[in-house]
Structures are given as C-alpha cells and as structure tokens.
Amino acid sequence: MTRAAWLIVISGLALQGCTPPKPVRLGTPIEGYSHTSAAINRFSVNRGGGPNISPYSGGGKQNCCASLPVKWHPGLTVVVEWEKDPDPYASANWPPLGTDGYRAAYKLHAAKYTRHRAVVPVAQYEDLGIVNVHFLPCNQVAVSAGTTYPGRPDYPFHFPQKMQEPATCPES
Incomplete structure (x- = not known):
C-alpha cells in the first residue's frame, strides 16, 4: 500500500472514534392494563402487538415485542395504537x-368500536424491561418499560385498577 493509502485508512479509523454509536435497541415484551370499563380488543406499541385486555384488568399476558433503546433518554416516546x-x-x-341473528348483532356492535393512536412519553427507566401500557379514561395512555412492575413502590404509575370515565373528557 502506498503512503497516501495508509493515511486515508488511518484517517478513516480515527474519524470513526468521533462518530457517536447508534443507540442499541432491543425487542421487549408488551403487557397491557385497562383501567376502564372498555375492553381493548387489540393494541400495538411501535407496531409490536400487545394482548387483548378485558375491562378493569391486565397483566399476566405478554406479546412480543416493542423495539426500544436499552438506555432511556429524555424525549423517548412510543406510538400506541388501539381498538x-x-x-x-x-x-x-x-x-x-x-x-x-348473532352475526347481524355482531356487525352492529363492531361498528361501535373506536380506534385510537397516541404518541406517548415513556417513563424513565434504568434497565429495559417489559413495556407496560396503561389504558386510562378519556383515551389517555401511560407507558413504562423498566424492570419494575405495577404494585411495587418504585413503579412510576399508581393508577387504581378501576377508573370511571368522567361525564366530559378534556380535549386533547
């Protein structure tokens, strides 16, 4: 190799040290909680599917996976879509x-399903864990992704399992 070629190779290697590494992302399981009288037929986090959830229930069922950074950073959000x-x-x-008659009743009923989409901040976490999605009154959503879980004192949210829809919801 010529001296010029060596200089180009060495310069290129030196510049690689100046480029910040891309954040490392991993797929992590998704779990959901409905704190309302509605059922969540399906939902996703960054297009990764979560389980269906009965009214006032959740946890215990996980689907795979949402892609999130291993390390939390300010401004981290996810896209949650649900029916x-x-x-x-x-x-x-x-x-x-x-x-x-059943099929006709189902068709009328399914026409009343509502579909929603929200860009949601992710609560700060030290270590990436299960993505927990909380469905709240007024089509609000809260998301955590750490190694702690609902019911523990260090969990970022402490929502009651049963929450009532107010007569009117604030406009988003």
Missing part, C-alpha cells in the same frame, strides 16, 4: 352463536 370496545358485555343479549 376499544366500549360495551364488551353486549353479546350476553344476542341471539345464539353461529346464527344469522
């Missing part, structure tokens, strides 16, 4: 399963 069934127990009054 909500505001009347999840309506089928108790429908005609028998498998009948035309």
Whole structure:
C-alpha cells in the first residue's frame, strides 16, 4: 500500500472514534392494563402487538415485542395504537352463536368500536424491561418499560385498577 493509502485508512479509523454509536435497541415484551370499563380488543406499541385486555384488568399476558433503546433518554416516546370496545358485555343479549341473528348483532356492535393512536412519553427507566401500557379514561395512555412492575413502590404509575370515565373528557 502506498503512503497516501495508509493515511486515508488511518484517517478513516480515527474519524470513526468521533462518530457517536447508534443507540442499541432491543425487542421487549408488551403487557397491557385497562383501567376502564372498555375492553381493548387489540393494541400495538411501535407496531409490536400487545394482548387483548378485558375491562378493569391486565397483566399476566405478554406479546412480543416493542423495539426500544436499552438506555432511556429524555424525549423517548412510543406510538400506541388501539381498538376499544366500549360495551364488551353486549353479546350476553344476542341471539345464539353461529346464527344469522348473532352475526347481524355482531356487525352492529363492531361498528361501535373506536380506534385510537397516541404518541406517548415513556417513563424513565434504568434497565429495559417489559413495556407496560396503561389504558386510562378519556383515551389517555401511560407507558413504562423498566424492570419494575405495577404494585411495587418504585413503579412510576399508581393508577387504581378501576377508573370511571368522567361525564366530559378534556380535549386533547
């Protein structure tokens, strides 16, 4: 190799030390909690799918995966998309399963599902863990992604399991 070629190689290697490394991201499991009377039929975090959630319940079921940085940084957000069934127990009054009447009732019911999308800040975490998504009244969402979990004193959120929708919601 010529001297000029060596200088180019050495200069290139030296410049690599000046370039900040790309943040390391990992796929982490997704878990959800509905704090309302609505069911969450499906949801996703950064396009990674979460489990369906019954009213006033959650936890215990995980789906894979949301891609998040190993280390939290200020301004970290995720995109949460979800479908909500505001009347999840309506089928108790429908005609028998498998009948035309049931299919018609389901079609009318499913037309009342609502779909939502929110860009949500992620609570600060030291170590990346399970992504916990909390569905709150007024289509609000809170997200954590650390190694702690609901019920522990060091968990960033302390929402009651059952929260009522107010008569009117603030405009977003």
